[in-house]
Amino acid sequence: xxxxxxxxxxxxxxxxxxxxxxxxxxxxxxxxxxxxxxxxxxxxxxxxxxxxxxxxxxxxxxxxxxxxxxxxxxxxxxxxxxxxxxxxxxxxxxxxxxxxxxxxxxxxxxxxxxxxxxxxxxxxx
Numbered sequence: 001x002x003x004x005x006x007x008x009x010x011x012x013x014x015x016x017x018x019x020x021x022x023x024x025x026x027x028x029x030x031x032x033x034x035x036x037x038x039x040x041x042x043x044x045x046x047x048x049x050x051x052x053x054x055x056x057x058x059x060x061x062x063x064x065x066x067x068x069x070x071x072x073x074x075x076x077x078x079x080x081x082x083x084x085x086x087x088x089x090x091x092x093x094x095x096x097x098x099x100x101x102x103x104x105x106x107x108x109x110x111x112x113x114x115x116x117x118x119x120x121x122x123x124x125x
Contacts (some may be wrong), residue, residue: 008018011053048122049114050101055082066102072117079105086124 049071052125055063065083086099103122111121 006058011031041052045108046105047111048103048105049107049111049119050084050103050122051119052097053100053102056094057090057092057096057098057101060095061098063100064102066104070104073106073114073119075115076106076110081105084122084124089122 041061051069053063053066053069055061066083070078070081081102081104084101086101089101090096090099101122104114104119114123
């Protein structure tokens with residue numbers, strides 16, 4: 001029995017993810033379970049993009065509302081929007097950025113257009 005297990009274990013380990021990227025398959029399954037529509041092909045997946053909202057510490061700066069900034073995305077379909085903090089440590093100094101961003105969920109196929117419009121991919125969370 002011990003010899004059989006010694007032979008079968010390497011086969012199981014080597015064959016476990018031989019069909020592709022197991023992590024992306026798990027992400028798809030998790031997204032599906034969460035109710036996010038995920039179709040085959042990377043162009044149908046959604047990504048989040050963000051741009052600083054303009055707020056500065058000590059109430060300085062002019063915060064731009066997410067609905068107003070969404071106009072910069074022009075014809076890109078936005079599925080959701082929110083205002084979030086990037087969670088980075090910052091110097092405590094009046095006039096310094098707060099780290100607050102307007103975050104938008106868009107189709108991956110529109111990522112390049114959003115980047116050209118001044119947004120960056122949101123990888124925080």
